[in-house]
Amino acid sequence: MPRVLCVAEKNSIAKAVAGILSGGNSSRRDSPSKYIKNYDFSFDFAFAGSSEVTMTSVAGHLTGLDLDQAHGWGKCPIPQVFDAPIVDIRTKDQEKMASNIKRESRNADFLMIWTDCDREGEYIGWEIVQTALQANGALRNNVYRATFSHLESRHILNAARNPNRLDQRAVDAVRTRMEVDLRSGVAFTRFLTELLGSKIERDLGGPKPNQQRPIISYGTCQFPTLGFVVDRFERIRKFVSEEFWYLVLTLSTGSNKTTFQWERGHLFDRLAVAVIYELCIESSRNLAKVVNLKSKPTSKYRPFPLTTVELQKNCSRYFKMSAKVSLEAAEKLYQKGYISYPRTETDNFPQAMDLRALVQQQTSDNRWGTYAGNLLNDEGPNRFQWPRSGKHDDKAHPPIHPIVSAGAGLDDENQKKVYEYVTRHFLACCSEDGKGHSTTMTLQWGPEFFNANGIVVLERNFLDVYVYMKWDSTQELPNLNVGQSVELSSYLMKDGQTSPPNQMTESELILLMDANGIGTDATIAEHIEKIQQRDYIKKKKLNKQTYLIPTTLGVSLVHGFEAIGLEDSFAKPFLRRQMEIDLKLICDGLKNRNEVVNDFITKYQDYYGLTNTRQNKLIETYTDIKSIM
DNA sequence: GCAAGGTC
CATH class of the missing domain: 3.40.50.140 (Rossmann fold)
Known part of the structure; x- marks a missing residue:
């Protein structure tokens, strides 16, 4: 045989x-x-x-x-x-x-x-x-x-x-990526370490016995990742707050107070707002008129089937778990057979999968068992729905989902949390959307318009199991009809200030990397970890939230290379994206491996020459930044 | 000792 x-x-x-x-x-x-x-x-x-x-x-x-x-x-x-x-x-x-x-x-x-x-x-x-x-x-x-x-x-x-x-073109594409990443990474890492290593070491109080000289690495994914963090940091540092002015009305009926927001939002010109305000008071004093009442059904959509990136983002957001820790926990759960393969980009389930059987598995759990049971009941509200289909398919793995009920079988805290998240997310995917009613009331006061919005939640559906997401009924709007005149309880001109964005969270960084094709589902967490190891960024707690802040070294590297003036900035995602485009061309047979390798290596050789000639810029930038940070 | 990508 x-x-x-x-x-x-x-x-x-x-x-x-x-x-x-x-x-x-x-x-x-x-x-x-x-x-x-x-x-x-x-x-x-x-x-x-x-x-x-x-x-x-x-x-x-x-x-x-x-x-x-x-x-x-x-x-x-x-x-x-x-x-x-x-x-x-x-x-x-x-x-x-x-x-x-x-x-x-x-x-x-x-x-x-x-x-x-x-x-x-x-x-x-x-x-x-x-x-x-x-x-x-x-x-x-x-x-x-x-x-x-x-x-x-x-x-x-x-x-x-x-x-x-086997598809030889895909093989060639991967080999191309490997070769370019290796040569560019090794060359610039050795260069940066030789140039700055001993200087950094002295600044850290070294050299110390039994401790290696710090490595200053360059990587095609490390640098764009660092770039995102530094970018945000600089936007905050350079932020100049601006003052603005706006009008706001309130209406009291019984114990209910409703706030109406100005349709113009806010304006940066105090005089203009003051003129409009005077005009309204002159023409209407405290009287406004209901000019529009729009009422329509509204939904809160259930989540898409779970991908690795989404899992990491949400575990970071909901449990303050680092991307690395959540992926490790998911891997353990996979090895123990509790959940499916945790590294996937796919956000739609194959038609042939028996999802009802997977829901059935969960009916024994004392936290969401009743919910799962109700989903399978064809009589009740919130019946089983086939999940929404996202647009991503990695052609290798289905979305992350629970395989068997873990019950009380997990003692590791992180694994417990991740399993619960995966399961609640899965049940939410198989549920009906949240249903509600949204009403918008528009008042006219003088020549200006003001809106108040109210939402009444009618059916929570998936929100009952997806406890991480909030959706509550808001203020109740007063019972008024179009055309009716009302007496305002207040009409004010107020001022405010624009505020800077917050520092980068890990969850936002994952989103940016994913959107820009920096790293893969399996490596995004490693790159974030790596630039912390290299002391380019640090985690910092501020008001219960953990932010990623670049260090002196991290900021210096980004600005140092900017000062050198490479055509494609190392700290921007462009170079990596260009590589992805060329790899796709190799896969489609429109370019060959040697051509692409040569193009990139030639470019990196040019950049190396330029960096070498202007190496003082890197040192100067580091010295400058050190004195101001 | 250096990269990024798989997987454990």
Whole structure:
């Protein structure tokens, strides 16, 4: 019988796919790596016929990239980093995974790649193929690729029966990113550390024994991340408050007081507001007229299905949990089988998924069990709804959702919170929107118009389980009809001041990084962590809220490079975005790998030359900023 | 010792 070796990106996928293809009849073997198991069973593949199958996996990348030995730290002039030979290397763990792949390849007739169907997965698939060929070159013409985006069994069987080929363009795109990130990161990190390292060390009171000299790193994601924080910091520092004036009316009926806001908002010209105010008083004194009454149904929308970025943003906002901590907790919950894979960009559920069964799982919980039960009741209000569909699909993972009820099974506080959040979010997704009624009343006073708005919440629906979101009935509007004249209880001209924005929160930073394509769902938290490690930014508590504030070093780096005047600022997201655009062009076959690598490396070489010539600007900027911060 | 990206 022919032998087919299948390899997934992680054990959880290997296990699930083996379960489906074998109909539950697979036997499990250990591998040299503790993260990886081999599953044996038989299956009828179109390309091989009835086969003996081994399904195994890697755990992420099988190889890493580095400069060759001769170009290590301090071993060569920095500019050589841009064209030094690059070698593929393996860590100890990767060596163990590779030995498993090689051993299982030796007597295989076919190799089928089951890595995630995203760009990085395509590259990992390629790494697996290279490793397998080292042990069994005869596999070369017998490599297939399964295309799948979730683990529903018909979908997986379909993927097994309709194999494709690896997409070499996607592989090339990833290799391009790796090479550019490596060369630019290593070159500028060595340069900055040599230029500023000892200076920073002295300022920190060093050098101290057993302590390394600080590393001043550059990374294609680190710098734009830092840039966002410094940008906000500068906007606040340079903020000049402006005075403004406005009119406001109040109406008292019984014990109810209603405030009416000026349709013009506020104006920055005191005299103009005073003139309008006088005009209104002269023409109408304390009398106003109801000129419009608009009433309409309104909704509070339930959330979209949960992505990693949304989870991190909300755990930061609601529980003050750092992105790194919330992702770690989610990973643990995933490993224990409580929730689905936590790194996903997808915000719509595949049609074939049995979401009602997942809701059913939650009916035993004493916090939201009753709510979940009611959702499944076809008679009551707030019945089960298919979740809203967002526009994002990473083609690899469904939105984050609970798999089984955790009940009292969790003792870690963070995991408990994250599980509760994931579950409440999921139940909210499957609920009806909040329903209410909104009324707007418009008064005319002299020639000016003023509005008051009232909302009455009629059905809370998802808000009952999604306790993090508030939606309450507001002021009740007085019972008046259009055309009616009313006596104002007050009509005032007031003044106010524009206020600066707040410092950056982690939640806002995640949003900015995501929107600008800086990092991925899996790495955004790491970049934020990294620039704290590097002492570019610090967390600071102010009025119960934690903010990210740049340090002297962080501000200096951003302004220093601005002073050097590179065409594409390192601290802006543009350069990274350009890279993403070019990677897409490689994937679409419109550019090739060498072309893009050359373009970027040439650009970085230019920038390196300029930075080197004007290195004094970096030192001067640091000295200047140190004296004012 | 340096990057960013997978995953544990």
